[in-house]
Amino acid sequence: MNLPAVRAIYLFEMSRTFRTLLQSVVSPVISTSLYFVVFGAAIGSRMTAIDGVDYGAFIVPGLMMLTLLTQSIANASFGIYFPQFTGTIYEILSAPISVVEIVLGYVGAAATKSFVLGLIILLTAAFFVDLRIEHPLVMALFLVLTCVTFSMFGFLIGIWADNFEKLQLVPLLIVTPLAFLGGSFYSIDMLPPLWRTVTLFNPVVYLISGFRWSFYGTSDVDIWVSLGATVGFMFVCAFAIWWIFKTGWRLKP
């Protein structure tokens, strides 16, 4: 294991984050606050509590997930897309490192950034609503799993994308709709039966449901199913990355 290389990539990527600290932190905080103002204060005041949880508080886990998913994907995909676009990736590919070090460095940095962002949003949320976290360890686990898994997913998108449009395509066309329809703002029990069944094919449902369970002890699907689905998706992403580096797909002619 080439630890100096992991360290070098990680620090290099983190310094990029610090350089763009304002964009990377301020904008998600602002958008989350807007959600709280609109959904929590304005609309939430007219909503009844769901499963005994105040509506404003109910949407916190879903909102965090929404931001974590989009930010993890955006960070990680850009992190690897950019060197491919400029050509500086030659150095990574000619270095004595394997896919493990590359992923630890790039995905590690992107996940760290999302994780910190998640905490910041949690703090922001605490300003607006009464938060309670019944299972803090499970919450932390979900937070880490989500950041890592979706950073890996973003990493894949970054390698796959060969232009800026494609880089935006998946987050915009797939992830955001799935997150919105995944129960960020409602319990899937509120849906008519047919739609509830359809929704169960949406992987984000498991993520949000499990995460919400760690806060309030109530969930749409069993917590173990949520955990299993998330870990499963992580392994799918890990396998896909391993395959890409093994075959050189998109990376080496």
Add this chain to the structure above:
Amino acid sequence: MPPVISIAGLSKTYGTGFAALKNVDLEIRKGEILALLGPNGAGKTTLISIVCGLVRPSAGTVTVDGHDIISAFRATRALIGLVPQELTTDAFETVWATVKLSRGLFGKRRDDGFLEKLLKVLSLWDKKDTRMMHLSGGMKRRVMIAKALSHEPEILFLDEPTAGVDVELRQDMWALVRGLRERGVTIILTTHYIEEAEEMADRIGVINKGELILVQDKAELMASLGKKQLTLLLAEPLAAVPEALSRHKLDLTEDGLSLVYTYETHGERTGITSLLQDVNAASVRFRDLVTDNSSLEEIFVSLVTERA
């Protein structure tokens, strides 16, 4: 001494179906400077890219310091520094950050003192906090070299290092290369400036259309392929080579004012004496006489066109 890089039966066919390298065998000796010459698209960059791990070979093997470049890539890549042909830089990063990244990537412990010395040698020290996008092309090229040397490689690949570089930087660069060689670093470079290969290299390889058509010691190459030309500048123009001189291989220039005689320097007899006697006998008068050594450039052009 075993070669430091050993290439056997190496071929590359790109996804497009284009065969960029065809069955190349090459052994590179430790500590030498090998210049690879060849026209655009000959396969020089492809060859270098395979050794460095950027392109997957279609067939054949490459070992570096005895290790296979695929199964033991960590061992081989750690020894190699690469300055690619294209100038690619992280526009928003500082010189210092990119050089530090390079050292780390190749598994070396942090050593700011070494990097400082390196940047000073390359006259980049005062630019260390400048972002890459604010550097001139020549400075970027120096940064690429600094990156390649940041991890103290034993083998250095320079893919057209002096393309678009001014005279001063070029001389700096050659001084650097000589210094590296003195320390035992093996250097493989490609260039289109033949005088550069002539001046710098110990050995010269010529690639054309994916085939390595020749690898030879520079001095030997120049001697064995070297031809000399004797040019007689005539007092009066001739319409054709006179019949009396037809047994000598002579060319008449278009203006009819010079007769050119080409001969091999390593031949037993140059044939000059008899030529001059015949010229006298044919009463062809000449004003002056000039001789020329063929340069590597002419050798190169003749090699490449011969096989075209």
